[in-house]
Amino acid sequence: MPMSIARALLIGGAEIPARSGARTDVVNPYTGAVYASVAAAGPADVTAAVDAAHAAFGEWADLPPAQRRAVFLRAADLLESRAAQGAEYMAGEVGGARPWAEFNAAVAAGVLREAAAAITAPRGEVLASAQPGVLGLAVRRPLGVVAAFAPWNAPIILSTRAVAAPLAAGNTVVLKASEAAPLASGLFIADVLAEAGLPAGVLNVITNDLADAPAVAQALIADERVRAVNFTGSTTVGRIIGTLAAEHLKPAVLELGGKxxxxxxxxxxxxxxxxxxxxxxxxxxxxxxxxxxxxxxxxxxxxxxxxxxxxxxxxxxxxxxxxxxxxxxxxxxxxxxxxxxxxxxxxxxxxxxxxxxxxxxxxxxxxxxxxxxxxxxxxxxxxxxxxxxxxxxxxxxxxxxxxxxxxxxxxxxxxxxxxxxxxxxxxxxxxxxxxxxxNDQSVGDEPQAPFGGVKNSGYGRFGGRWGIEAFSNTRWVTVATEQLPFPG
Structure with missing residues (x-):
């Protein structure tokens, strides 16, 4: 692995520079040396990423579930095989110790396998109807483009969790990686999914300079084609993200701080x-x-x-x-x-x-x-x-x-x-x-479990069927099995 890594934005399946040409450095917290340089996106780049996600949505949502599941299963195997690379990214960007990084890779692979299982799990209900001869159904449908925000502290787990359930539900995603860990919290999982066969544009990754974060977040959440938001991070920033989502009438899943x-x-x-x-x-x-x-x-x-x-x-x-x-x-x-x-x-x-x-x-x-x-x-x-x-x-x-x-x-x-x-x-x-x-301590994460907090620790749940429900809509469908007795 080179001592200094250069990466661009991932939009529509291609690496492209920020339109302004700007870049930002990531500094190794232990050595003080520059570890990586990444493109520093602005609002125009966000729009391009949403363009790509929006264009890819229909084909991804309509792809047969077995094919979508196969992508996730291949990605899980690839991620496990690249645990050492992920550990290098985490050590270089945020000082993550190797056991913690290897744990990140193992849990993230589990998240992908759980998402794969969710793709082909039953998704809906048969409803009772007051009208004779009518079959009622409640079915889950993908939302469209989802905005995802990944933090730096458990970057491989939490970037994977940020995208897995939305993608499994049939959405496309624009992922804003953490400024402190753009490789481990965004580009790494995108590389793995792309190699596993995820179509171009289904997952797009934005990296940015810390100073530009408010403008990037505002542009992403305000885009009318973005239909839901998920954020993991501090309560302070979560309040801002939640407020922006509410202003634009978009559901949000917020997993915030703890005490x-x-x-x-x-x-x-x-x-x-x-x-x-x-x-x-x-x-x-x-x-x-x-x-x-x-x-x-x-x-x-x-x-x-x-x-x-x-x-x-x-x-x-x-x-x-x-x-x-x-x-x-x-x-x-x-x-x-x-x-x-x-x-x-x-x-x-x-x-x-x-x-x-x-x-x-x-x-x-x-x-x-x-x-x-x-x-x-x-x-x-x-x-x-x-x-x-x-x-x-x-x-x-x-x-x-x-x-x-x-x-x-x-x-x-x-x-x-x-x-x-x-x-x-x-x-x-x-x-x-x-x-x-x-009979355990407070740190624990399993991909099939409902993960999230109450009070100022946020709202909504990641994990298992709860994640699928968070990133899909319920549609009521009725089927008249015989001609109905309309008046007149």
Whole structure:
């Protein structure tokens, strides 16, 4: 793989430069060197991409389902065979450690296989009719062109998820890749699908400079031929995308930020709980929407848990994302590492105690950090951390644990660790989240499951039949099986 990669926009099956000729660089967060250069699209390029998607829609929607399914199955095999290439992209663009990148490729292949299955799954219902001699049907029909926005943090999984269900439902897609990871969050999956036989124009990829993102998003969502929107990213940007979609009366699926808790009940296996919590808090350096920002531990086991947890956190291998042993690699950029450091410093200034990690970031690398005694007026108590830091707190009763977990504007995911599933189900019933994992931590993704949150974590669901429903319309069809008795 060359040290510097040059790519253009993917429109209508061809790589073309931005009409302005502009380009933008992607910088490796660990080395500081330019890793890639991509075309920097503007609104005119967006229109060209929608032109291509709109032109390809009819043929793709009418392609026999078995042929469409075959494309997805070939793509899944190709993606798995190219996991190493995907890992190089993720390390070079956003500092993704190799185990995380390989996990991305494996889950994304599963997303494609689940989409393949959905293509030929039953899609509709037979309805009762009040009129004798009439058969009623409810059938799903594709929408047209879908605008998709992919983030940088799990770029292979989330770019694949952004396009798989819309394409499986018979739509065409314009995918706006993340400015931080245009290769891994857009062009990589498009290359795989194209080689698998996806027709030209069915998937188009726009890359852009960060400064142009608002204009690009506005042009894409405002185009009248775009009939639906999906976005995965921060709640702040999600509000903007959701508002734009609503202004143009377009449905949207928004998967946004989280402020997730893992609750360790009094009967938990502590060694297991420690391993689970370390993964939940620090996988991908905490840059996952489902990352565990808060570990809530029953006061009767808190001392043992904290001692073992901090020891495990201190031992996490840190540094070069290209080293397969690395767990804590660089964050997406130095500014992100400084943001986490600022949250930690603010908490300490207000009375919190650093139990592991802390210190000043080295470039984009921030040590895995554990805090206790965080007061409610600390910024980290409310803000999504989105980095390698977490807060450990205690509770005395189930009601207290649930109240602390729900003390956030977000509602994405949670974990409840216990040896008593009945107890865990009672606790889970009170949590205001779209996802709950029992005897597990908060990070989990399976392509057949309904994925999404509540409150400020967004709305709509990706995954399985829910994804197909999100990117298709229900059409009511009636068939009169005999001549109807019209008056007159």
């Amino acid at each position: 997730n808790s893992v609750i360790v009940l009094e009967d938990a296996d502590i060694d297991y709980a420690v391993r689970a919590a370390v993964f939940g808090a620090f996988a991908n350096s905490g840059q996952i929407c489902m990352s565990a920002d808060r570990i809530l531990v029953h006061e009767s086991v808190a001392g043992e848990f904290l001692e073992k947890f901090c020891a495990a956190v201190e031992s996490l291998p840190t540094g070069d994302p290209a080293d397969p042993a690395t767990v804590i690699g660089p964050m997406v950029n130095e500014a992100a590492a400084q943001r986490v450091s600022s949250l930690v410093r603010d908490a300490v200034a207000k009375g919190a105690v650093v139990r592991a990690g802390g210190g000043t970031p080295e470039g984009a690398v921030h040590r895995a950090t554990v805090l206790t005694g965080v007061p409610v007026d600390a910024d980290i108590h409310h803000a999504e951390i989105f980095g390698p830091a977490c807060v450990v707190d205690t509770f005395a009763t189930d009601a207290e644990a649930v109240a602390k977990a729900n003390d956030t504007e977000h509602g994405l995911s949670a974990g409840v660790i216990t040896e008593n599933a009945t107890h865990a189900l009672r606790v889970a019933a009170g949590l205001h989240t779209g996802i709950v994992h029992i």
